[in-house]
Amino acid sequence: MREVSDGIIAKISAFAEQVKTNLQQSDLEARHRKTFSKIALGRQFDASAAIEVLLDDRPTVLGLKEALLAGLFGWIASPDSSNPVRLSIITSVIETMSEAERVSQKLLGTSDMAADTLARHVIMGSRFFEEIYFPIGGFAAFEQANSREVLGYLHEADSKVLRTSMKIMDYAHFAILKFGDQDCPPPSLNKGVAIVRKLNSLELEKARCDNPDNNKRSKERVSRTLIHNYWTRSKDVLALRYAARSIKVNSHTTLLDIIVSGKTDYKKHAPLLRTLLQRAKYVCDEILSSMTDTELYPLNVRPLRAVEPLSFPYAKLARQEIEAVTFAFTGNTK
Numbered sequence: 001m002r003e004v005s006d007g008i009i010a011k012i013s014a015f016a017e018q019v020k021t022n023l024q025q026s027d028l029e030a031r032h033r034k035t036f037s038k039i040a041l042g043r044q045f046d047a048s049a050a051i052e053v054l055l056d057d058r059p060t061v062l063g064l065k066e067a068l069l070a071g072l073f074g075w076i077a078s079p080d081s082s083n084p085v086r087l088s089i090i091t092s093v094i095e096t097m098s099e100a101e102r103v104s105q106k107l108l109g110t111s112d113m114a115a116d117t118l119a120r121h122v123i124m125g126s127r128f129f130e131e132i133y134f135p136i137g138g139f140a141a142f143e144q145a146n147s148r149e150v151l152g153y154l155h156e157a158d159s160k161v162l163r164t165s166m167k168i169m170d171y172a173h174f175a176i177l178k179f180g181d182q183d184c185p186p187p188s189l190n191k192g193v194a195i196v197r198k199l200n201s202l203e204l205e206k207a208r209c210d211n212p213d214n215n216k217r218s219k220e221r222v223s224r225t226l227i228h229n230y231w232t233r234s235k236d237v238l239a240l241r242y243a244a245r246s247i248k249v250n251s252h253t254t255l256l257d258i259i260v261s262g263k264t265d266y267k268k269h270a271p272l273l274r275t276l277l278q279r280a281k282y283v284c285d286e287i288l289s290s291m292t293d294t295e296l297y298p299l300n301v302r303p304l305r306a307v308e309p310l311s312f313p314y315a316k317l318a319r320q321e322i323e324a325v326t327f328a329f330t331g332n333t334k
Contacts, residue, residue, distance in 0.1 A: 037135040045075040045085045047303040062128045063096035066266040073259045076240050080233045090141050100124050161222045161230040168192030169242045171325045173314040184329045188292040195324050239300040243279035246312050278310035
């Protein structure tokens with residue numbers, strides 16, 4: 001029994017020393033202007049400060065980057081509401097604590113009080129509790145994050161208009177790359193809405209020609225007012241959303257799909273962050289800067305100023321879409 005105890009003590013001591021070394025190398029307050037609480041838990045999520053921390057390669061407090069990435073994704077999903085941001089962060093903190101417990105139990109080969117003590121006092125440590133756990137509300141906050149389905153449900157009503165807004169960005173992207181060197185009008189929300197409505201009308205006309213008794217509306221049809229309202233509410237994340245939509249997670253799913261579903265995972269999706277930010281910077285520089293709404297560029301580029309742009313091609317468009325966009329910008333169909 002004495003040998004087992006000595007072995008456990010040796011493991012804890014070695015692990016504690018490593019954690020101590022990492023923490024000594026991570027002085028968040030000295031390196032960054034704002035604490036976690038000020039970045040993530042204020043009236044508005046501070047995307048600029050969060051990205052600054054996320055792109056810093058030096059060690060940080062356990063769970064900090066996980067929580068900030070979750071908050072950033074929550075903000076991209078719903079920039080006009082703090083609820084998805086907070087729920088995403090709380091879920092991330094729960095996962096960090098669960099992971100610490102799993103590591104402790106694996107290290108000691110037990111799930112008793114010793115493992116719990118190691119998890120709380122060595123792996124997580126006082127700074128985790130002081131800077132992250134207690135600011136989010138402690139254990140009481142976990143009641144707000146019973147299920148990730150809550151996050152997905154919040155955005156279900158907006159899914160159709162979200163797709164429409166991304167289509168409008170597709171058309172702006174296509175037009176800039178195809179007609180940017182010609183004497184054509186700049187892209188705008190109104191022009192994009194007009195293209196969408198024209199395509200919807202053509203779709204309905206075709207459906208009725210194929211079946212005269214078909215009186216159904218287009219599945220993608222949304223009102224002009226709804227599109228404008230949604231665009232206004234989310235205009236400061238347009239670049240990040242469009243960039244996220246360009247990143248394929250698998251053959252059927254984009255990073256934007258994952259973000260709005262609330263099912264992000266730090267280990268899986270953190271490696272995509274730099275690409276996301278660089279593509280978003282490209283969207284700012286090449287698309288939003290050319291649009292008639294002069295607010296779009298400064299709003300979207302603000303958290304991305306330290307990022308280098310990375311270009312990507314416009315999404316594949318159907319023949320009818322290409323003709324409609326071409327006509328809208330040049331007066332021709334070819």
